[in-house]
Amino acid sequence: MQGAQLQASKASAADDATSDGDSLYLTLQVNNDLARDVIESHWRQVVEEALSEVTGAPVVLVVVHEQEEKRPIEPKGVVMPRPPIPTPPSSNSPLPQQNTTSAYNLNVTRSASQRMMRSADVPYEADGGALGTREQWDNEQKPGMLTNNRLNPRYSFDTFIVGGSNRLAHAASLAVAEAPGESYNPLFLYGGVGLGKTHLLHAIGQQGVQTGLAVLYVSSEQFTNEIINAIRYRTTEEFRAKYRSVDILLVDDIQFIAGKESTEEEFFHTFNSLYEMSKQIVICSDRPPKAIASLEERLRSRFEWGLVADIQPPDLETRMAILRVKADALHYRVPDDIISYVAGRVQTNIRELEGCLNRLMAYQQLHRVDLTIDVARAAMSSLGADHRETNLDGRQIAQTVSEYYSVPFEAMCGKQRDKQVLVPRQVAMYLIRQETQVSLFEIGQLFGGRDHSTVLHACEKIERNLKQNPTLRQDVSAIREQLLRA
Numbered sequence: 001m002q003g004a005q006l007q008a009s010k011a012s013a014a015d016d017a018t019s020d021g022d023s024l025y026l027t028l029q030v031n032n033d034l035a036r037d038v039i040e041s042h043w044r045q046v047v048e049e050a051l052s053e054v055t056g057a058p059v060v061l062v063v064v065h066e067q068e069e070k071r072p073i074e075p076k077g078v079v080m081p082r083p084p085i086p087t088p089p090s091s092n093s094p095l096p097q098q099n100t101t102s103a104y105n106l107n108v109t110r111s112a113s114q115r116m117m118r119s120a121d122v123p124y125e126a127d128g129g130a131l132g133t134r135e136q137w138d139n140e141q142k143p144g145m146l147t148n149n150r151l152n153p154r155y156s157f158d159t160f161i162v163g164g165s166n167r168l169a170h171a172a173s174l175a176v177a178e179a180p181g182e183s184y185n186p187l188f189l190y191g192g193v194g195l196g197k198t199h200l201l202h203a204i205g206q207q208g209v210q211t212g213l214a215v216l217y218v219s220s221e222q223f224t225n226e227i228i229n230a231i232r233y234r235t236t237e238e239f240r241a242k243y244r245s246v247d248i249l250l251v252d253d254i255q256f257i258a259g260k261e262s263t264e265e266e267f268f269h270t271f272n273s274l275y276e277m278s279k280q281i282v283i284c285s286d287r288p289p290k291a292i293a294s295l296e297e298r299l300r301s302r303f304e305w306g307l308v309a310d311i312q313p314p315d316l317e318t319r320m321a322i323l324r325v326k327a328d329a330l331h332y333r334v335p336d337d338i339i340s341y342v343a344g345r346v347q348t349n350i351r352e353l354e355g356c357l358n359r360l361m362a363y364q365q366l367h368r369v370d371l372t373i374d375v376a377r378a379a380m381s382s383l384g385a386d387h388r389e390t391n392l393d394g395r396q397i398a399q400t401v402s403e404y405y406s407v408p409f410e411a412m413c414g415k416q417r418d419k420q421v422l423v424p425r426q427v428a429m430y431l432i433r434q435e436t437q438v439s440l441f442e443i444g445q446l447f448g449g450r451d452h453s454t455v456l457h458a459c460e461k462i463e464r465n466l467k468q469n470p471t472l473r474q475d476v477s478a479i480r481e482q483l484l485r486a
């Protein structure tokens with residue numbers, strides 16, 4: 001570690017807005033990566049403890065490779081509470097700068113001054129840093145970024161099932177993918193957990209890549225980490241060159257940047273630069289911009305500039321279609337009645353729906369049994385309360401069917417065999433069989449003492465007809481929805 005220096009300084013506490021106590025932050029400059037790694041992995045704790053003893057305050061050590069200290073203007077504070085960012089000596093610091101002859105360059109600052117960096121703290125270059133940096137980035141780094149774009153090939157428009165709950169979000173995403181920067185900019189998608197926001201982001205990205213565009217997908221957490229590191233290692237020019245060189249920027253879970261001042265600041269400038277160049281920005285969140293507490297107003301209003309589209313929980317039909325596509329993709333044959341049974345169990349989260357399918361597959365393979373409704377029930381039985389196991393009884397179901405078709409329950413129990421009565425009777429038998437543990441014999445008893453083979457025949461007939469008759473499918477879905485709401 002020859003040739004390195006040790007410096008100590010203490011910044012003013014006057015610019016501190018949100019002190020996290022009396023910790024001291026130490027910046028240790030070393031002249032090669034190895035030294036940094038060795039100190040980080042072996043000596044950090046020892047040094048921190050030793051210095052804590054000397055100073056009487058908790059110490060946090062930040063080790064920096066001196067070649068990374070190339071920015072002439074250094075940030076005065078810390079972007080995020082963690083990890084701490086080195087703070088340079090402050091001109092109005094009460095402590096004089098101490099230069100020593102030691103092998104390290106050591107900056108000591110009161111944590112009080114190492115707080116969320118304000119806009120003025122990070123010099124902003126609208127062109128994304130020096131031209132040289134941008135060109136260098138385009139030549140050296142961009143190809144790598146484009147090949148490792150981290151887009152999941154499974155998340156494409158082809159594999160996305162469209163229903164009433166996600167139609168707007170899907171149509172907007174498609175429009176954006178077809179004409180990036182032209183139709184809706186930014187596109188802001190929001191919706192609950194596991195409803196397909198990330199899937200749509202990736203689908204847009206995938207299409208962009210296919211048309212030769214530079215696409216960057218990041219989570220807001222990754223964006224935050226990158227900006228922290230950029231400030232820490234003085235590489236903000238590269239950071240800006242990277243983010244301003246893309247044609248489509250996809251940002252997931254934007255709600256997590258709220259309240260992180262420097263990240264918001266940097267994102268604001270990234271947004272503006274891309275927007276001015278007519279580059280497409282797509283943002284996802286679990287809530288609409290208005291509901292993101294402590295998000296800066298200027299960002300909120302920008303998020304609302306283009307189109308804000310929501311994704312609602314899918315209805316039963318859409319859930320069934322999604323399960324069917326997922327099962328087919330796994331080359332897993334699942335009968336329709338089981339698809340509809342599983343779809344009825346998970347109502348608000350498609351990720352969990354997929355989990356149920358995987359669970360079913362694993363359960364069946366483990367027990368080496370045929371896939372029947374009873375096997376599905378057993379596979380689902382140990383799942384938590386989110387996965388609705390209905391407490392309906394046969395009579396309740398029969399009553400709901402009777403009301404749906406406007407056919408009196410008594411008529412369904414009688415001898416009439418015309419279609420108006422026969423279909424509701426058979427549908428009721430089928431649903432009771434699916435939704436309850438009631439035996440074929442008991443179902444027969446409920447409907448005027450019919451034989452169990454009549455019930456079986458009814459169930460099989462409805463199951464067959466469901467495949468061919470869309471009206472019947474719709475009716476059964478609607479009744480099932482009503483039952484699940486009951």
Ligand SMILES: Nc1ncnc2c1ncn2[C@@H]1O[C@H](COP(=O)(O)OP(=O)(O)OP(=O)(O)O)[C@@H](O)[C@H]1O
Nearest residue numbers: 159160161192193194195196197198199322350351
């Ligand atoms: N309409 C859909 N068609 C097909 N698959 C879907 C659909 N919606 C969601 N999925 C699938 O559900 C899973 C979860 O979706 P995704 O990760 O996109 O949800 P998300 O809304 O981003 O959730 P989170 O808020 O937790 O990040 C993925 O495997 C995705 O492919």
